[in-house]
Amino acid sequence: MNPPTAAVRLDSDPLPLPAKKLTGQTAPARADRPFRGIALILASTVFLGSSDVTSKYLSATLPSIEITWIRFVVFTLVMVPGMLPGSPLFALRTALPGLQLMRGAAMLGSSLFFISGLRYLPIAEASATSFVSPLLVTALSIVVLREGVGMRRWLATAVGLIGVLIILRPGSSAFHVAAFFPLVSAACWASLLIMTRIMSGREVVMTTMTYSAIIGLAILCVLVPFVWVAPTWHDIFFGIIVGVASTAGQWIVVLAFRYADASVLAPFSYTQLLWVSILGFLVFGEVPDIWTVVGAVFVVASGLYTAHRERLRRSQLMMLEAEPSPNA
Secondary structure, three states: OOOOOOOOOOOOOOOOHHHHHHHOOOOOOOOOOHHHHHHHHHHHHHHHHHHHHHHHHHOOOOOHHHHHHHHHHHHHHHOHHHHOOOOOOOOOOOOOHHHHHHHHHHHHHHHHHHHHHHOOOOHHHHHHHHOOHHHHHHHHHHHHOOOOOOHHHHHHHHHHHHHHHHHHOOOOOOOOHHHHHHHHHHHHHHHHHHHHHHHOOOOOHHHHHHHHHHHHHHHHHHHHHHOOOOOOHHHHHHHHHHHHHHHHHHHHHHHHOOOOOHHHHHHHHOHHHHHHHHHHHHHHOOOOOHHHHHHHHHHHHHHHHHHHHHHHHHHHHHHHHHOOOOOO
């Protein structure tokens, strides 16, 4: 699952020169091409939605840990060029090994908890719940990045949380304890976004993706023997689809941020809810109930407003930076 990336900037200050020499590569410059970024983010939602639906399909026959393991095996195989010394794509030199380790663990947690929830929940409900991650980013930005958050963004966050409560309906007969899995997945994803922001401009995409693959697979290789179920060729085939679609979707998301800000792209990320709802109906015959739809509207509206406020804030900052100095 790859929820909207909220209004998390991925263009922070570049790494000082000595650290750039350590990595051996420099992060590519961003280009202001918002329509290309929007097209890429829309394409990513198709891949990511397909990965989620296929994961739910596999959850009927394989444990969640094993599905996630297959996903990360494929992910790691795709990233092998980044692990080969002498390769022009070699990407294991990093100036931020601790952050890479934590980010890799957060990516694994996001995938594992979301897939665990899919076993028990309708896919539209799980997806809508996990889209609370932009609101969690707002809270984490205060604690980790020391950012100021205004009353309007806090109100938007409160509206989003109300939407989640509408979807989950705790205390009612519709509530399932597995509903906490997408929430934990969203928290892991929000942590990943904060760490991505800290590292952006300081680590190239290949390095970050390679470490995420290695760390996730290493942890899963320890866990999977305890739940192993011999997969059929049918399971392996669809497991490969999960891995390829997920890896492609995540890579396209990263590319999209080279061309547009998160506040521009976030609204289009929500189209993933549309894809999973359509595929959920076609594959599983699932029709979202009225409460899931109403709650999703609250969550999406709060996310869109947060992105809107971030866009206004960035515009104001750019105007201030453009003003001539009174001492000039």
